[in-house]
Amino acid sequence: xxxxxxxxxxxxxxxxxxxxxxxxxxxxxxxxxxxxxxxxxxxxxxxxxxxxxxxxxxxxxxxxxxxxxxxxxxxxxxxxxxxxxxxxxxxxxxxxxxxxxxxxxxxxxxxxxxxxxxxxxxxxxxxxxxxxxxxxxxxxxxxxxxxxxxxxxxxxxx
Amino acid sequence: xxxxxxxxxxxxxxxxxxxxxxxxxxxxxxxxxxxxxxxxxxxxxxxxxxxxxxxxxxxxxxxxxxxxxxxxxxxxxxxxxxxxxxxxxxxxxxxxxxxxxxxxxxxxxxxxxxxxxxxxxxxxxxxxxxxxxxxxxxxxxxxxxxxxxxxxxxxxxx
Numbered sequence: 001x002x003x004x005x006x007x008x009x010x011x012x013x014x015x016x017x018x019x020x021x022x023x024x025x026x027x028x029x030x031x032x033x034x035x036x037x038x039x040x041x042x043x044x045x046x047x048x049x050x051x052x053x054x055x056x057x058x059x060x061x062x063x064x065x066x067x068x069x070x071x072x073x074x075x076x077x078x079x080x081x082x083x084x085x086x087x088x089x090x091x092x093x094x095x096x097x098x099x100x101x102x103x104x105x106x107x108x109x110x111x112x113x114x115x116x117x118x119x120x121x122x123x124x125x126x127x128x129x130x131x132x133x134x135x136x137x138x139x140x141x142x143x144x145x146x147x148x149x150x151x152x153x154x155x156x157x158x
Numbered sequence: 159x160x161x162x163x164x165x166x167x168x169x170x171x172x173x174x175x176x177x178x179x180x181x182x183x184x185x186x187x188x189x190x191x192x193x194x195x196x197x198x199x200x201x202x203x204x205x206x207x208x209x210x211x212x213x214x215x216x217x218x219x220x221x222x223x224x225x226x227x228x229x230x231x232x233x234x235x236x237x238x239x240x241x242x243x244x245x246x247x248x249x250x251x252x253x254x255x256x257x258x259x260x261x262x263x264x265x266x267x268x269x270x271x272x273x274x275x276x277x278x279x280x281x282x283x284x285x286x287x288x289x290x291x292x293x294x295x296x297x298x299x300x301x302x303x304x305x306x307x308x309x310x311x312x313x314x315x316x
Contacts, residue, residue: 052220052221052261053220054212054220055218056213062210062212064210064212070262070264072264073264100210103208103210103228104228104262106265
């Protein structure tokens with residue numbers, strides 16, 4: 001390696017693959033997330049759940065879900081995504097749901113619910129039973145009625 | 159009443175008794191509230207509670223406390239204030255604590271805790287048992303140890 005190579009290395013900086021969003025796009029994303037969470041709260045209330053949206057201003061380390069809901073002896077911790085085709089749930093997000101549910105271990109039935117609202121295509125769900133990354137896409141996962149059926153009968157708790 | 163009176167009424171607009179705060183003062187207030195909430199979370203964890211701060215970006219209609227904590231069969235919903243001499247808890251804020259606790263009625267023991275951190279004078283507490291306005295001031299209320307004693311034995315639930 002010559003001194004010239006050291007002084008002016010040819011290697012280009014690694015390109016960034018993160019999306020660059022304008023302030024307007026960020027606002028639109030937040031609004032879309034907010035609307036989806038509110039819609040889900042209303043859907044849950046319609047099924048007899050006490051449901052609450054947790055307005056977290058910034059990514060927080062606290063083990064709080066986007067939405068939580070209670071009905072009799074069951075509690076749901078829900079991570080809500082509003083996307084076009086795919087919704088990704090990272091292990092760390094699933095971990096937060098598990099921590100929240102662990103705190104409420106007095107409830108005999110506890111469910112870590114992954115919810116995805118796809119543009120023009122409606123809602124798809126999953127119930128996370130192990131600590132892992134999850135993906136939801138259109139037509140893959142549980143429908144709303146399938147989710148309700150699943151969480152209305154006893155299952156292994158986390 | 160003359161036309162002149164109607165055209166130029168002598169009555170002055172009612173003075174506003176609200177404080178006018180600069181952006182810097184608002185930031186300092188928020189920081190003080192945040193620090194008090196974090197401190198209380200650590201105090202509760204030291205007593206074996208699972209405690210979580212709820213970061214609410216704006217005054218929200220959702221029935222969420224500033225802090226909630228769980229230990230065995232008891233749950234606390236806490237409204238935290240950081241003030242100089244007096245801390246006021248409006249009925250509507252107490253109502254939110256009651257609603258949150260009502261949602262978690264599976265817990266046999268539920269406490270709506272009012273917490274005030276006074277500058278240089280430390281913490282004072284109360285447990286709200288009826289829906290009303292409350293005031294805490296220095297040397298009036300429960301100390302931390304008195305609060306712990308009160309919530310560690312069964313009491314009428316809300």
